Amino acid sequence: MCVRRSLIGLTFCTCYLASYVTNKYVLSVLKFTYPTLFQGWQTFVGGLLLHVSWKLGWVEINSSLRSNVLTWLPASVLFVGMIYAGSRALSRLAIPVFLTLHNVAEVIICGYQKCFRKEKTSPAKICSALFLLAAAGCLPFNDSQFDPDGYFWAIIHLLCVGAYKILQKSQKPSALSDIEQQYINYIFSVVLLALASHPTGDLFSVLDFPFLYFYRFHGSCCASGFLGFFLMFSTVKLKSLLAPGQYAAWIFFAKVLTAGLSTLLFDAILTHAAVGCLLLGGLGEALLVFSEQRGF
Known part of the structure; x- marks a missing residue:
């Protein structure tokens, strides 16, 4: 069982790294800055693969899913905002910078639990939130x-991520599984992003994209779609097998690995002060992992 968990964890880290690197390559190197089309493609591939997996019996999706669609719809709207804004941000920011800002979503969740749910918050988690906020604020x-x-x-992006996770935590355990939530997200995203592609101008502007008929662009887009699905699937699998603290530790490791290797693969000019901010953010997330493992 331990070997299986380790393999799934390593698979998750590999998919996490490969997904970010591929997306960054398409968005920043090839400069394919048409988020409704790029994210629409990714969610279409993810939804199609998840539907096929369901029909083949590899995943379980309740056939009476429609009755819970309306209750999950606000979260799906936030999911679209999350991936759209994330795509726009990642096209302009270095991966370590993007991940440091992304982590501020945990501060929103911590603040909600403390102020509205009146949950007890450990000193480690409070310090973690302060470090994450300070790192993002100084960056x-x-x-x-x-x-x-x-x-x-x-x-x-981080506001949508924080709100999405809060809604996800507030769902009744018996309402929708993680796979079912993602299935609804995929379907809703494809429809909404397809409708938005014309008003945003992406639908016709893409015809001027210089690499539209190049194989490296086609290959990168295909890879991004498949990697997005495998990342989602490995994330759900890892979450179901591990305790919250162990799950958080794997996510932290994947982020550190991705941030570190991305500086070797893409042009990123990081000053000493910026590196200090990134390290402070890493310390904040490490404290968050510590508090999760202790069950605070």
Whole structure:
């Protein structure tokens, strides 16, 4: 069982790294900045693969899913906002910077639990939230590649992530499984992003994309779709097998691995002060993992 968990954890980390690197390559190197089309493609592939997996009996999805769609719809709207804003932000920000800002979503969750749910919060978790907030707050002032639009979309992204996780935690355990939630997300995202592609101008602007008929673009887009699905699947599997603390530790390891290797693969100019901010954010997340493992 321990070997199986380790294999799934390593698979998750591999998919996490490969997914971020592939998306960053398409968004920043190839400059395919048409988020409704790119995210629409990814969610279409994910939804199709999940539907096939269901029909083949590899995953379980309740056939009476329709009765719970309306209750999950607000979360699906947030999911679309999360992936759309995340795509816009990642196209403009270095991966370590994006992940540091992304982690501020945990501060939103911690604040909600403390202020509205009146849950007891450990000193370690409070320190973690403060470190994450300080790291993200100082980063714009020390980022030599500061991009206002990138930070704006990163803020929208982290707000959507925080709200999405709060809604997810508030769902009754018997309502929808993680796979069923993602199935609804995929279907809703494909429809909404397809409808939005024309008003946003992406539908016709993409015809001017210089690499539209290049094999490396096609291969990267296919890889991003499949990797997104495998990342989701391995995440759900890992979450179901591990305790919250162990699950958080694997996510932390995947983020550190991805942030570190991305600096070797993409042009990222990080000043000493910016590196200090990133390390402070890493310390904040490490404290969060510690508090999860202790059950605080």
